[in-house]
Amino acid sequence: MTEVDIVVAALAAGASAGLMETASAAVRDAYDALRVAxxxxxxxxxxxxxxxxxxxxxxxxxxxxxxxxxSGADRDQELLATAENFRALVRSEGKNQVDARGAKGVQVGDHATQTNTFN
Structure with missing residues (x-):
């Protein structure tokens, strides 16, 4: 993926109505900063x-x-950093969000071990 592809992918992800409706304020702010850049x-x-x-x-x-x-965007380090920041926030936004209503023995996180015994 080229530098310009990263910017285009980030803008396309942010343009998704579903993302912006459910996104945190940090993600929305990062997307706005990307559009400004x-x-x-x-x-x-x-x-x-x-x-x-x-x-x-x-x-x-x-x-x-x-x-x-x-426009030479592939050499604009500020723009590229802004796009990467937005993409990182979007990736982390959905990580470890679990709807555990009615669940038993739920475990959330990376590299964990769990043993359940239900009676």
């Missing part, structure tokens, strides 16, 4: 691709990828 990068080109409406996702992503490459 991308808008800053694309502003010199005068492109409005970030806010394109009624466009197929694949078309939007391809056009965004082209504009980011043309």
């Amino acid at each position: 991308v808008r800053r990068r694309l502003s010199a080109r005068g492109e409005e691709v970030l806010d394109a409406e009624q466009v197929e996702p694949a078309v939007w992503e391809a056009r965004l990828r082209e504009e980011l490459i043309a």
Whole structure:
């Protein structure tokens, strides 16, 4: 995955309505920061691709990828760090969230061992 692909994937993930409805404030803030960084990068080109409406996702992503490459986004360390921060928050957001209503012997976490005896 190239640097520009990371930015496009992060924006596509954030554009998902389901993600933003259930996301924490930290994830929403990180997504907003990513959009600001991308808008800053694309502003010199005068492109409005970030806010394109009624466009197929694949078309939007391809056009965004082209504009980011043309703008030199792959060399913008601040933008790349912002995209990575957002992606890391999204990955960690869903980790270890368990709906344990009615469950017995629930264990949450990594690398744990559990033995249950139910009577």
